[in-house]
Amino acid sequence: MTSSSAPSPISGSAASPALATGLPLAAAGAGGVAMALPGAGSSQDTAASHHAEAGHGAGEGHGDFRLFGLATFLVADGMTFAGFFAAYLTFRAVNPLAEGGNYELELALPTLNTILLLLSSLTFHRAAKAIHQDRTEACRNWLLVTAALGFTFLGGQMVEYFSLPFGLTDNLFASTFYAITGFHGLHVTLGGLMILIIWWQSRQGGRVNRTNLFPLEATELYWHFVDGIWVLLYGILYLL
Amino acid sequence: MTLTLSPPTATPEPQAPLQPQGWLRYFSFSVDHKVIGLQYLVCGFIFYLIGGALAGMIRTELLTPLSDFMPRETYNEVLTLHGTVMIFLWIVPVVNGAFGNYLIPFYVGARDMAFPRLNAVAFWLIPPAGLLLISSYFIGSASQSGWTAYPPLSLTTPATGQVIWILSVLLLGGSSIFGGINFIATILKLRRPGLKMLQLPMFCWALLGTSILVVLSTPVLAGTLVLLSFDIIAHTGFFNPALGGNAVVYQHLFWFYSHPAVYIMVLPAFGLVSEILPVHARKPLFGYITMVYSILAIVVLGLVVWAHHMFTSGTPPWMRLFFTIATSLIAVPTGIKFFNWLATLWGGKIALNTAMLFSCGFIVNFVFGGITGVALAQVPFDIHVHDTYFVVAHFHYIVYGGTVFVIFGSVYHWYPKFTGRLANETLGRLHFVLTFIGFNLCFAPQHWLGLNGMPRRVAEYDPQFTFINQVSSVGALLMAISTLPFLINMVYSAFAGEKAGDNPWRALTPEWLTSSPPPVENWKGPAPLVTHPYGYGAAPEPQVVSASSP
Numbered sequence: 001m002t003s004s005s006a007p008s009p010i011s012g013s014a015a016s017p018a019l020a021t022g023l024p025l026a027a028a029g030a031g032g033v034a035m036a037l038p039g040a041g042s043s044q045d046t047a048a049s050h051h052a053e054a055g056h057g058a059g060e061g062h063g064d065f066r067l068f069g070l071a072t073f074l075v076a077d078g079m080t081f082a083g084f085f086a087a088y089l090t091f092r093a094v095n096p097l098a099e100g101g102n103y104e105l106e107l108a109l110p111t112l113n114t115i116l117l118l119l120s121s122l123t124f125h126r127a128a129k130a131i132h133q134d135r136t137e138a139c140r141n142w143l144l145v146t147a148a149l150g151f152t153f154l155g156g157q158m159v160e161y162f163s164l165p166f167g168l169t170d171n172l173f174a175s176t177f178y179a180i181t182g183f184h185g186l187h188v189t190l191g192g193l194m195i196l197i198i199w200w201q202s203r204q205g206g207r208v209n210r211t212n213l214f215p216l217e218a219t220e221l222y223w224h225f226v227d228g229i230w231v232l233l234y235g236i237l238y239l240l
Numbered sequence: 241m242t243l244t245l246s247p248p249t250a251t252p253e254p255q256a257p258l259q260p261q262g263w264l265r266y267f268s269f270s271v272d273h274k275v276i277g278l279q280y281l282v283c284g285f286i287f288y289l290i291g292g293a294l295a296g297m298i299r300t301e302l303l304t305p306l307s308d309f310m311p312r313e314t315y316n317e318v319l320t321l322h323g324t325v326m327i328f329l330w331i332v333p334v335v336n337g338a339f340g341n342y343l344i345p346f347y348v349g350a351r352d353m354a355f356p357r358l359n360a361v362a363f364w365l366i367p368p369a370g371l372l373l374i375s376s377y378f379i380g381s382a383s384q385s386g387w388t389a390y391p392p393l394s395l396t397t398p399a400t401g402q403v404i405w406i407l408s409v410l411l412l413g414g415s416s417i418f419g420g421i422n423f424i425a426t427i428l429k430l431r432r433p434g435l436k437m438l439q440l441p442m443f444c445w446a447l448l449g450t451s452i453l454v455v456l457s458t459p460v461l462a463g464t465l466v467l468l469s470f471d472i473i474a475h476t477g478f479f480n481p482a483l484g485g486n487a488v489v490y491q492h493l494f495w496f497y498s499h500p501a502v503y504i505m506v507l508p509a510f511g512l513v514s515e516i517l518p519v520h521a522r523k524p525l526f527g528y529i530t531m532v533y534s535i536l537a538i539v540v541l542g543l544v545v546w547a548h549h550m551f552t553s554g555t556p557p558w559m560r561l562f563f564t565i566a567t568s569l570i571a572v573p574t575g576i577k578f579f580n581w582l583a584t585l586w587g588g589k590i591a592l593n594t595a596m597l598f599s600c601g602f603i604v605n606f607v608f609g610g611i612t613g614v615a616l617a618q619v620p621f622d623i624h625v626h627d628t629y630f631v632v633a634h635f636h637y638i639v640y641g642g643t644v645f646v647i648f649g650s651v652y653h654w655y656p657k658f659t660g661r662l663a664n665e666t667l668g669r670l671h672f673v674l675t676f677i678g679f680n681l682c683f684a685p686q687h688w689l690g691l692n693g694m695p696r697r698v699a700e701y702d703p704q705f706t707f708i709n710q711v712s713s714v715g716a717l718l719m720a721i722s723t724l725p726f727l728i729n730m731v732y733s734a735f736a737g738e739k740a741g742d743n744p745w746r747a748l749t750p751e752w753l754t755s756s757p758p759p760v761e762n763w764k765g766p767a768p769l770v771t772h773p774y775g776y777g778a779a780p781e782p783q784v785v786s787a788s789s790p
Binding site: 175200 | 354356417421422429430456457459464466467477483485489493496560
């Protein structure tokens with residue numbers, strides 16, 4: 001593989017599909033915001049507050065099921081990746097490797113990236129643990145570390161993209177590789193931004209505190225999910 | 241002597257909890273599940289009229305063997321828009337979104353859905369997506385590759401329309417997923433304390449199964465369509481054989497969603513008809529537990545039958561064998577449901593009103609569509625009729641003869657709940673008779689056309705098929721006419737219909753145990769605990785807990 005003119009994966013033509021992915025992602029974002037809005041998970045909040053008096057009706061006695069809703073969404077999100085993986089594996093099994101194609105990828109950087117992402121799951125866990133013990137400052141520091149690890153991962157991904165000898169449209173493998181890692185990268189970007197928002201909102205007087213932990217717990221669940229997907233992705237795209 | 245007949249302003253106007261806030265809330269970002277349900281229903285019906293007009297254009301073109309009513313490209317656009325509008329903007333949103341949102345919170349004894357704001361977001365994704373889709377016809381060209389958008393066809397037809405089509409379907413898929421998440425959370429997590437899963441009305445089970453299918457399969461379609469848009473815009477080659485890609489993989493991924501989509505369209509209809517039949521036959525739903533297991537079996541099997549759409553796509557023999565067997569197996573749970581409905585009717589005190597007529601029409605049409613479905617699962621037969629009008633006839637018997645009949649029946653059944661007034665029975669029966677005759681006249685002959693080799697999706701055909709096509713078009717005309725008594729009925733009865741009272745059908749399911757239309761948050765008092773929603777025939781007869789009682 002000595003391609004001297006390594007085409008950049010981020011060319012002009014790649015901007016439009018980014019738009020095509022962006023729109024549904026924006027829609028998904030709107031849904032996420034709708035779920036995360038305060039009180040969105042309680043039916044009491046809905047039509048009238050005049051029924052807020054306790055003691056009767058449904059909705060009472062139910063725990064917070066917003067995390068359950070998020071988990072259901074993550075199942076759906078995971079199915080998108082499952083579809084991508086299925087397509088990739090079928091392509092590999094059925095379609096002959098194109099001229100100049102190659103399934104072998106450099107492993108050093110992605111392995112380092114895997115370690116970074118797994119570490120970030122650990123640091124997020126520490127952050128959640130800290131806030132449960134009322135150590136807000138420790139929690140916020142762990143959150144910053146997590147976000148830093150996430151964005152370092154993205155930086156590593158960028159370095160890898162620019163050093164790869166193939167571009168988006170070179171062959172079937174290249175296209176699939178960029179589509180799947182790119183889709184995952186979008187997830188990491190979103191998660192990193194969410195962590196920064198949580199970090200900001202957990203300041204003194206912010207909206208995330210011991211009485212409102214849902215945003216933090218939701219982001220944590222999402223982050224672990226994105227990590228888990230990466231481990232699968234690493235196994236299927238890099239190791240297999 | 242001055243006349244002092246001032247109105248007694250001191251007496252406060254009796255609070256009207258039945259009609260809160262007026263009609264404007266139907267155009268607002270309301271989070272009330274009943275408002276959202278009716279938003280889905282009316283919005284979906286408008287798209288049904290649009291899709292119906294497109295169908296009328298198709299049947300007009302097919303009056304003659306030549307392509308003389310519109311250019312061939314326009315015909316392709318029209319049939320693509322017809323399929324997409326009817327599936328994604330009429331049936332899926334209405335049978336899930338409209339009735340699901342309206343009824344599920346009642347059935348689980350809740351005051352709203354689990355995520356009311358997400359619910360509103362899910363609805364409000366639909367009108368812009370629909371407008372986006374239809375606008376593509378006016379800016380350049382709408383998609384011409386059919387609702388399946390198979391590559392390489394979808395890569396060679398005009399790109400603008402195809403990309404707009406993809407964006408629109410992605411938005412509608414997102415809406416569907418949000419709805420599915422909401423239904424799952426509501427049914428599993430928001431049940432009134434003391435209410436067990438096996439005491440829920442059957443519609444809850446149907447919608448739970450549907451939502452599981454939505455959550456598992458819709459994202460796969462979304463991902464696939466994103467890849468297809470890459471192929472169109474960025475000239476990647478995922479599904480383009482000319483660039484080393486694989487078009488059959490698209491078919492696999494597409495049908496992994498789109499076969500379950502059939503169950504997403506009919507399972508809720510199964511649920512609705514299971515609610516309507518017991519009420520108007522005054523008998524308990526026969527075989528409740530077998531109904532539940534059949535739904536779950538259909539969900540599981542529905543996920544592993546997709547390749548029966550691809551028997552002519554070079555599928556290897558083992559795959560054909562597997563998918564033939566799996567598909568044929570679905571006839572078992574479906575047959576169980578069919579016989580359960582018959583047994584529910586058996587010996588009942590049947591009231592043959594419009595809701596019941598449409599439900600019976602559903603049973604007749606659906607068993608016909610089901611039988612042709614089993615026939616199509618058999619590889620030799622499928623290869624013979626693949627891509628012919630036999631397939632068109634089959635799936636219209638399922639989605640129109642099945643689901644749309646149930647939608648109409650449900651509208652008549654729940655109309656008193658929506659409005660507080662009864663829909664006019666004479667107009668309703670006229671609607672049913674016209675629809676039933678028109679539908680069967682339109683689609684039954686298409687079986688013959690398909691068996692004799694008339695291909696679908698083509699504007700021209702062999703002149704020997706002319707007469708049967710004209711018969712079919714007359715049926716389509718009757719179907720178009722049949723919407724008139726329906727529309728008149730809906731508008732007229734809303735203002736001048738007979739007052740229905742709270743529970744005109746003396747039904748036992750929870751939505752009838754409150755006033756009609758229901759107050760905000762569904763019950764004035766605590767939600768009733770309904771453990772036997774089908775306890776008809778057992779003494780004592782239903783007790784209406786009206787909103788005025790404490």
